[in-house]
Amino acid sequence: MVNIAEQPEGFEGQGFFATKLDSAIGLARSYSLWPLPFATSCCGIEFMATMGANYDLARFGSERLSFSPRQADLLMVMGTIAKKMGPVLKQVYDQMAEPKWVMSVGACACSGGIFDTYSVLQGIDTIIPVDVYVPGCPPRPEQIIDGLIKIQELVQNESLRRRNSDEYKKMLESYHIETL
Amino acid sequence: MAYLNNTELLAHLSQSLGEKILNQEDTFGMLCIEVNRNEIVDIISNLKSDENLKMQFLTDLCGIHYPDNKGKELGVVYHLHSLENNIRLRLKTFFSIEDPTCPTLTSVFDAANWMERETFDFYGIQFQGHPDLRRILNMDSMDYHPMRKEYALEDETRTDKSDKFFGR
Numbered sequence: 001m002v003n004i005a006e007q008p009e010g011f012e013g014q015g016f017f018a019t020k021l022d023s024a025i026g027l028a029r030s031y032s033l034w035p036l037p038f039a040t041s042c043c044g045i046e047f048m049a050t051m052g053a054n055y056d057l058a059r060f061g062s063e064r065l066s067f068s069p070r071q072a073d074l075l076m077v078m079g080t081i082a083k084k085m086g087p088v089l090k091q092v093y094d095q096m097a098e099p100k101w102v103m104s105v106g107a108c109a110c111s112g113g114i115f116d117t118y119s120v121l122q123g124i125d126t127i128i129p130v131d132v133y134v135p136g137c138p139p140r141p142e143q144i145i146d147g148l149i150k151i152q153e154l155v156q157n158e159s160l161r162r163r164n165s166d167e168y169k170k171m172l173e174s175y176h177i178e179t180l
Numbered sequence: 181m182a183y184l185n186n187t188e189l190l191a192h193l194s195q196s197l198g199e200k201i202l203n204q205e206d207t208f209g210m211l212c213i214e215v216n217r218n219e220i221v222d223i224i225s226n227l228k229s230d231e232n233l234k235m236q237f238l239t240d241l242c243g244i245h246y247p248d249n250k251g252k253e254l255g256v257v258y259h260l261h262s263l264e265n266n267i268r269l270r271l272k273t274f275f276s277i278e279d280p281t282c283p284t285l286t287s288v289f290d291a292a293n294w295m296e297r298e299t300f301d302f303y304g305i306q307f308q309g310h311p312d313l314r315r316i317l318n319m320d321s322m323d324y325h326p327m328r329k330e331y332a333l334e335d336e337t338r339t340d341k342s343d344k345f346f347g348r
Contacts, residue, residue, distance in 0.1 A: 083318075084317075084318070111338075112335065112338060116333075116338055117335055118322075118326045118333065118335055119317075122335050
């Protein structure tokens with residue numbers, strides 16, 4: 001039998017199963033993430049391979065790419081972000097609705113990579129918070145899938161109250177991102 | 181008309197410009213002449229309208245910075261192409277970094293507009309008479325001209341690189 005998803009902890013009896021709302025929602029969310037690909041260079045090509053039939057990100061419930069930030073759950077930043085692109089990326093992040101996650105794919109997005117130069121942003125985490133970093137120049141599709149699985153773990157184990165916590169709001173404020 | 185070669189082109193130029201040619205060289209099969217900046221627009225305009233030369237295409241316009249050439253630190257390089265004669269010509273003009281100004285070529289070639297903006301962006305050369313001299317590639321908030329040699333190439337905000345590993 002194919003195991004589609006791990007059953008969360010709970011009480012089971014004849015004809016019923018009870019678990020925490022956190023776990024149920026986390027389970028549903030983690031297998032139905034809508035990624036927004038923000039692909040600016042070669043890592044984007046690896047992402048295309050990841051979405052293709054051989055690696056097939058759809059197996060992890062991320063079939064549906066969202067090309068509008070407003071419906072996306074996961075921002076995948078793949079490639080060099082020039083300083084001039086920084087405000088654009090930040091605006092895309094701002095437009096995403098909570099809860100939202102960010103995956104930084106490749107050396108350039110994570111740290112500026114080989115582009116240690118005046119025109120390139122030295123890591124997207126200088127302007128938006130990042131949940132998972134995928135190293136590589138560029139990373140192989142397996143690594144991008146590994147990053148997505150790490151995001152799924154975060155989504156499954158996240159408390160429903162996390163986004164309302166003072167800690168989270170403070171973190172957003174440290175990036176000068178407005179909170180409601 | 182047969183195609184021109186560099187010798188014939190130089191003969192044409194010597195005849196029409198004479199003393200205005202400060203320097204000339206033939207590198208990589210391409211003729212290059214140095215002229216004064218206050219004459220550059222007239223010279224290029226005449227090359228464009230010349231019935232024999234027909235230098236009607238501005239391939240490129242860029243800046244250059246030689247910090248050791250005292251009094252001639254900054255320069256502007258123009259690449260012209262005569263499509264009919266199948267020949268190219270490079271013109272250079274140099275001036276002091278204390279007075280980084282140059283007349284605009286936009287009155288002759290509209291293509292010079294963005295190229296001059298780029299040259300201003302990276303070298304801080306003020307093209308006088310340019311219709312819209314703003315930065316074109318770098319962020320508007322950048323407060324220096326990054327291709328000048330006194331500025332480091334590396335980003336100053338990067339913290340994960342230790343100088344001792346990079347010879348800095």
